[in-house]
Amino acid sequence: MINIGWIGCGTHARQMLLPQMGRNDIRIAALCDRDGGALQRTAAEYGVPVLTDDFTALIRTPGLDAVGMAVGPEVHGVAALAALEAGLPVFMEKPPAATAAGAREIARAAEKAGKRVMVGFMKRYSTGNRIAMNVLKGGGFGDILGITGAYMTAPTYFAGEPDYTGFYLHHCVHYMDLIPWFIGEDFGDMELRSVSPQPGRLLLHLNFTTGAGKIGNIVMGTVQSRGTPMEEIRIMGDHARLHVDNIINVSLYRDPPFKAQDPQATLNPACDTLSWTPNFTAAANEDHKGYAALLADVAAVLRGEARDVPDIGDGVRAMERLERMIRQTGS
CATH class of the missing domain: 3.30.360.10 (Dihydrodipicolinate Reductase; domain 2)
Known part of the structure; x- marks a missing residue:
């Protein structure tokens, strides 16, 4: 059983991502959200023992094998860096950061830590x-x-x-x-x-x-x-x-x-x-949207298997392409 600490209890996480955990032998060992109501409801649904509104506290939870998150690009960036600093692999929803520079920073941290950072590009699945x-x-x-x-x-x-x-x-x-x-x-x-x-x-x-x-x-x-x-x-x-x-x-x-x-x-x-x-x-x-197959591959990687899961390198390239496009809009 893989013990994951999860950041973000919004509708998307609760409906699309968290339901895939148990079927892939992933135990939600700790939860984090600033919305106390959403945090309590999600904890009750999954029997999560450790609750916090501070992702840095979640990352320090003893016994975690990985950190997952579906929050937003600003939090994704800083939380991923903190998890990697603690030696934990990461699964995050897209986008991996608010900017391509932020995504590149995560990629460098992942290489330094020797840990995978997987990104939720579920449309491949x-x-x-x-x-x-x-x-x-x-x-x-x-x-x-x-x-x-x-x-x-x-x-x-x-x-x-x-x-x-x-x-x-x-x-x-x-x-x-x-x-x-x-x-x-x-x-x-x-x-x-x-x-x-x-x-x-x-x-x-x-x-x-x-x-x-x-x-x-x-x-x-x-x-x-x-x-x-x-x-x-x-x-x-x-x-x-x-x-x-x-x-x-x-x-x-x-x-x-x-x-x-x-x-x-x-x-x-x-x-x-x-x-x-x-x-x-x-x-x-x-x-058929792809979340089940994506999380099955994420779980396999966390167990040490080789799977071609979208990673932070893919996230960097997607963000660089996006910023090229945005520059042409004049935004």
């Missing part, structure tokens, strides 16, 4: 995205020529004074990790276009190329309802393309012949379209 990546790795798809991704949200971040920082750090950073992960290389040239019909409502189109000649476009914004599907990926190859819609519907298009004039036409698995949609009527405890 979303079921549809993992299927698409496995298809790309399988060798039959061929080279990626281009990619388009759309990842929308509503003006939720701007209930008060419009400030796009939260949108950039909590939303856009996901695709600063996911799209380069799919194409296997970093962005080269970037060009950003935007439109904002009113404060708090923003639509961005980011065009890019890569060193190997791939091209792409990322669409992000705050002008859609969260009640509708808001994600789609289009990966283009030579006579092949992959579509991932709503993170759960996957289609692989190849190079089939026209069938209308062929009385013997059938479906050929070698070239006709393959598609997959999950069975939501099944009783299996599945999480």
Whole structure:
């Protein structure tokens, strides 16, 4: 059993992250939050014996094997540094810090301590995205020529004074990790276009190329309802393309012949379209958003196993890409 000290008892942690602990043999040994009510409720749900409103006190709890956190970028940075100073590996939600410089500081501290810092880029683990990546790795798809991704949200971040920082750090950073992960290389040239019909409502189109000649476009914004599907990926190859819609519907298009004039036409698995949609009527405890699979890999790493979990190096690169993008907005 892995003993973890957890910082942050907000809705996201309680609904998405903490439920994955017990199923992966992780015991929540200590909890930290400044909201006393949330702290007490979460402790009651998980039977946590040690409670504090000070993350430095949590880190000093005897017997911890790791520290986890889902708080916010400012606290992520300082709390991760404190945990590493104490010799503890870290799992943190994205973003790893408020700035790329802050993320680089964590990376240096992790290297000095010889401890892993894992970052919650769960979109790599979303079921549809993992299927698409496995298809790309399988060798039959061929080279990626281009990619388009759309990842929308509503003006939720701007209930008060419009400030796009939260949108950039909590939303856009996901695709600063996911799209380069799919194409296997970093962005080269970037060009950003935007439109904002009113404060708090923003639509961005980011065009890019890569060193190997791939091209792409990322669409992000705050002008859609969260009640509708808001994600789609289009990966283009030579006579092949992959579509991932709503993170759960996957289609692989190849190079089939026209069938209308062929009385013997059938479906050929070698070239006709393959598609997959999950069975939501099944009783299996599945999480297609990716949190369950992400935390399973995190737990495996904490047990000493080798898993390709997004780490602070990925966090640094995502933050550097994000800041490149933000500079083009003039923000």
